[in-house]
Amino acid sequence: MQIYSFLFKWKKNCQPIFKKNVSLQSVRTMYVCSNQLVAGLEKTKKKCMSQIENKLEISRLLRNWYQKHKRELPWRESSDPYIIWISEIILQQTRVAQGMDYFLRFTGRFPDVASLASAEEDEVLKYWQGLGYYSRARNLHAAAKDIMERFGGVFPQHYKDVISLKGIGEYTAAAIVSFVWNQPYPVVDGNVFRVLSRLFAVDTPIDTPKGKKAFTELAGVVMDPEYAGWHNQAIMELGALQCVPQNPDCGVCPLKERCMAYGAGTVQSYPVKQNKTKTRDRYFHYLYINYKGKTWLSRRKGKDIWEGLYEFPLIETDRAVDFAGLQETDAFRRLFAGAGKLDVSVGLSGVKHVLSHQILYATFYRIEIERENEALQSFLSVPVEELDKYAVPRLIHIYLEKLE
DNA sequence: AATACGGGGTT
DNA sequence: AACCCAGTATT
Structure with a gap:
């Protein structure tokens, strides 16, 4: 029973990152899931302690790796929520190489909320021409006007306000508030799905509401809330550069000793998807x-x-x-x-x-x-x-x- | 819960 | 050809 009181404490520490109250059982599952040494858990508090260290260790390893390997990207030079916002919208379902020029041109023409809000929609779309998913541009424009009206032109800081803006969902809201203000919201994008599903060999399909919920919880558990922004960028960068979809070079991965899929030789079978798109x-x-x-x-x-x-x-x-x-x-x-x-x-x-x-x-x-x-x-x-x-x-x- | 929404890169 | 990309909104 000792372990439960400890887990309870642990859960309390992590609670701010969960949107809803999660059950102790659920926390225990996540906790167990977040460590490879599943069998060893039931023993002593001391053992448990070392597992917690392990959990933070993953975040630490990610951040160390990130410092060494991160790409220099223009939006990483900025702490302006507007700039981060634009970059996040452009990068939705879009590779960095593809979005780079668009980012530079877009922020050159629309350097702040006010300039975007006062533009014509046709001009905003012109700057988006060729990028695809054009609702992103229309929503961006609408959200800029919304920020002028509801927030006096100042980009909101509260997660609930940020996510209330058109075109901003769970991922983008978490990215903005964690990158800019280090708020402890875990990001869950395609990279995170891949990294976490392999790291803990989770076969829950990622393209279902259930899978999204499970991975969001897991992402929150792995994240060291003290370094939320840094951690979030690190885990995504690992997915983009190291834990790539096909033929990852696991021999040089900073998490290879902890990766359950790597240990089992099943890296290629993660993440699991359920729905196939039909054309x-x-x-x-x-x-x-x-x-x-x-x-x-x-x-x-x-x-x-x-x-x-x-x-x-x-x-x-x-x-x-x-x-x-x-x-x-x-x-x-x-x-x-x-x-x-x-x-x-x-x-x-x-x-x-x-x-x-x-x-x-x-x-x-x-x-x-x-x-x-x-x-x-x-x-x-x-x-x-x-x-x-x-x-x-x-x-x-x-x-x-x-x-x- | 499932599907629509672009365009481009990789294998 | 299949899969994926710093996802969101709608049905």
């Missing part, structure tokens, strides 16, 4: 319509890909069709009714564009018309040389590059 095929026919140096665009609206971005008039079919087939569609006939004779050429055909849940097969037609007709009124008329002012999806950009 669907779509067939896009873009119409680059020309008349007196002008063309036409439309702004995509909600509940589909690329919300807020611009594109050429689009006809989507449910199967692959050639131009003859396209001409027969109602959409095509309506669009060109009264436009006179069409001079059609194929700009790009059979472009395959892969998204996370869709595979797009796109063809671009360049169509000269004789007259502006009624149907074109519902589109935005744009001088051809001003096309680059509009934020467009990567797929459209590929075609624009070819036009030059």
Whole structure:
């Protein structure tokens, strides 16, 4: 029973990092889980003491490793919550190398909350062009306005206020308050899932609410709350550089003696995932319509890909069709009714564009018309040389590059 | 609980 | 082709 009183004390120390009160049993499970020497635990308080040392030792090893191996990144030079915020949003589901230029350009143009809040959404999207997950940019913009109104333009410090902002979830809120103010909230991102699942050989699927909860608790247990920010960066960096998804070089890992998966030779089988994403095929026919140096665009609206971005008039079919087939569609006939004779050429055909849940097969037609007709009124008329002012999806950009 | 949301890199 | 990336919001 001695062990329980000790665990209780331990739990009390760690309590601030848990959002809800957790049961003693749950703490014990985590505690046992957070150490390899599961069998030795039930013995003495002294033994237990050394295990606690072990727990802190993991955090210490991570931080030491981090000091030696961390990358120099621009946002790591800053302690401005705004800068950290921007970097975290850009880095969601995005590699550092891919987001770097965007970060520099974005913070150059929008150096603080006020400048972002007062910008037009179209300009914010333009700065996001090509990065993907465009709701991040729209939410960033909305959140900046929100900060102006609700917090007087000052970035909030309380976790509950931070997470109340659009586009900021558990991970990003924890990252901001721990990096900037060293608040003891554990971060749980793809890296942390991987490191922890291997370190403690946890086979709970990470892509379920249950898995997320379990790993968040475990992350809180492993973290030394006194060095929360440092620890959080360290464990993510380890996942990014050392404990990589495939073929990690475990021989040089600072945690190899403590890694249960490494000990069992099962590193490759972690983390466990349950849901496989399924994709669907779509067939896009873009119409680059020309008349007196002008063309036409439309702004995509909600509940589909690329919300807020611009594109050429689009006809989507449910199967692959050639131009003859396209001409027969109602959409095509309506669009060109009264436009006179069409001079059609194929700009790009059979472009395959892969998204996370869709595979797009796109063809671009360049169509000269004789007259502006009624149907074109519902589109935005744009001088051809001003096309680059509009934020467009990567797929459209590929075609624009070819036009030059 | 499951799925949608981009684009690019690695193996 | 499959998997993953400093995840979040919606259904």
